[in-house]
Amino acid sequence: MSSFTWKRVATTARWMGMVVTGSLILAGCGNNETTGKVTLSGSSTVAPLAQVIGQQYESENPGMEIDVQTGGSSRGISDATRGLVDIGMASRALTPEEQENLSPHTIAWDGIAPIVHRDNPVTELSDSQIRGIYTGEISNWSVLGGPDAEIVVVNKAEGRSTLKLFLHYFDLKNSEIAADVVIGDNQQGIKTVAGNPYAIGYVSIGTAEFEASEGAAIRLLPMGGVEASTASVSSGRFPLSRPLNLLVRPDLSQASQRFLDYARSAQVADLVKGQFFVPIDYSSAEH
């Protein structure tokens, strides 16, 4: 056992004190405009876009750190309202109650469309057919012109805006849906449908087009007769489109304000298009 002396305690304490003081000073150096951290959480549809915008912002503003987490639109609204994150992300418009605490700023437009496996021969489904599939009335693909197999219904978990908008469009309650698999993030949904030739799900058009371009085995189906693509969302013909919003509280920090302005500037138009979303009209975006 090494000898214990009070002198050694004092030396150790002095060294530790120096280390602690030094790091506190260095940490204090970070509290100005050009270095800082902006945290975002919420919709898994908006998250990839926020991530790439954040990366471009970080490369143009060294010292800034943009931290993006998913968890669903409801989480984004809840976290932003409670001050757990700087900016919330939601893939829908806010209700009047929600707007009492947060103001939404749209950074892109997107649509929701059904997806099936790439090898599924079915090319189009009417609204009533989709409704029938999700309530369980239609349970076999053969009724719809597909193979003789049970339809595997993929639904989104509660708290996701994609679910909320889907239910609203088809005038359904979540308790009326007979799902076979319930998924959280968009990515889980796409992997589930890509892994099962008899699955059907619904997902953001931008996310689906992006993943399909990267080789995922899924295919978007038209909705209400309108082809599901960024072009039809952009032209306004697509029946189920939604804004992708960043949500901020009235007391947002300067760093967050600058990031928000950046995300609504024409500098990110290419990034938005790269994720297969529809860019907003940057000339009219208020600052």
Next chain:
Amino acid sequence: MRAGDLLVQSLVLFLAGVAAAIVVVIGVYLFLESAPLLTGTGMLDFFRDQRWYPLEGEFGMAAMLAGTLSVTALAMLLAAPVGIAAAVFIRYYAPPAVAIFYRRLLELLSGIPSVVFGFWGLVVLVPLIAKLEGPGASVLAGALVLGLMILPLVSLSTDSSLAQVPRNYWLAGTALGLGRWAIVRKVMIPAAAPGILAGMVLQTGRALGETMALLMVTGNVVQWPSSVFEPVRALTSNIALEMAYATGDHRTALFVSGLILLVMTAGMVALAALIQRRLRRYA
């Protein structure tokens, strides 16, 4: 007592106290947050109702409890025989080099993060099961992934329990003319049984708390499973899916489910300690 001893003793006691306090604080916090819904008459409804539609005011946890228990039970049913067999192999049948390598392999398996198992399950196992029957995401998928996670530790704890059996048990068996398998089956395993069982019970406790992997492969449909190929939702996955945005009664209900999980896990730990103490046959 010398000053040095006093200092070290105080420090150690303080740290131990902090660790214990954390557990107590978590337990008390869970209890307090669940309190609004823990009235005498309301309690049974959690265990009776199968309908979980929190945004419509229905908080029935029976189906999710069944989901958690069925996946855990099946996982242990699959992992225990394989784990014990692997331990027996390492200890009594494998050449020393193979045994060391195999043991390292098991330790490696136990170190793989659960999310990796979940991801592998989602892209490989679920489509494979889907070819057999149903949506693929199911009790079976969850049990297989969970079984893989608890297998190495069941095996390693069995191995160390077997190692603790006194050597003269083996010698006595040989002296009686028993063959290798007979000694293992009739002498060593029964002697190590308390340790083996305790290891299994502890791993069951861990399996009860597994979240991410189950979230990805069980399908997350709130229903009572009528076959292993049907999707279920575990209590843990439910908390992960909904806690971030739940408010009011919904949030309280999630805390109740968390409390149920804590009580079950604590029960497993107590059971393991009980087994160790009551069934001990050698000093």
